[in-house]
Amino acid sequence: MIVVTGASGRLGRAVLERLLERLPAEQIGASVRDPEKARDLVERGVRVRRGDYTDPASLAAAFEDASRVLVVSANVLGEEALRRHRVAVEAAVASGAERVLYTSHAGADPTSPMAPMPDHAATEEILRRCGTAFTSLRNGFYASTVPMLLAGAWHTGELRVPEDGPVAWTTHEDLAAVTVEALVGDALDGVTPPLTGPEALTMAQIVGMASEGAGRTIRHVTVTDAEYRAEQVARGVPGEAADMLLTMFAASRRGDFAAVDPTLPRLIGRPATPLSAVLGASVPV
Secondary structure, eight states: OEEEESTTSHHHHHHHHHHHHHSOGGGEEEEESOGGGGHHHHHTTOEEEEOBTTBHHHHHHHTTTOSEEEEOOOSOOHHHHHHHHHHHHHHHHHTTOSEEEEEEETTOOTTOSSTHHHHHHHHHHHHHTSSSEEEEEEEOOBTTHHHHHHTTHHHHSEEEEOOOOOBOOBOHHHHHHHHHHHHHSSSOOEEOOOBOOSOOBOHHHHHHHHHHHHTSOOEEEEOOHHHHHHHHHHTTOOHHHHHHHHHHHHHHHTTTTOOOOSHHHHHHTSOOOOHHHHHHHHSOO
């Protein structure tokens, strides 16, 4: 049985839907913190069990009879993230899973200024020492971030952001597709190459694409980190979230998200989805 954690989240659910296209439902398990959110999966024949990274006993039940377990990274940072990831990996190994897969990031690096990236790098070390085969999926940066960054610019005509660097934006759908290939086969072992979209783009390039899609000019304005944070907070963005955005720009300036690799399109058997397709769907009517 293949067990997917975080099965009620966007990536986990997309993985499950694709697994259902490949395998009988009785060969698929969903581990979720709230089984009520996955009731429809039960009706389709998927084994749904409560699984919480803060409750090892729940994971023992959720991972029972698993041959492979996908550990979706926790939505927390620092030592708490590592504690939860360690618990999940250890539970998967204890269940007898022959392979543990983890959703890492293309920018995983212990020296990265962006908080989740050292966490991903440290979790990869946990995987290396877990005692069973593992796959650390170094996923590209979610393309769904871009429409959020552009949200105000559609109306103001300006995108005011700090200095940045190129990012190989990647869709959830493409990442779900390559994750399924890793779950059902043996194409990816250990730490993977970056699993990315087809091109790395700067914010200036993105603004150009957005202008073309909107049929009007959107200006790209570079501001200081301090100005950006102040403007975000003034719009109601919590300070911690504004700080996280700043670290994203800082990491992109180092080139941490610039790698473009052919592995994802090769495994899914089609070209990776370009960011232009995501932007086209997000232009306000």
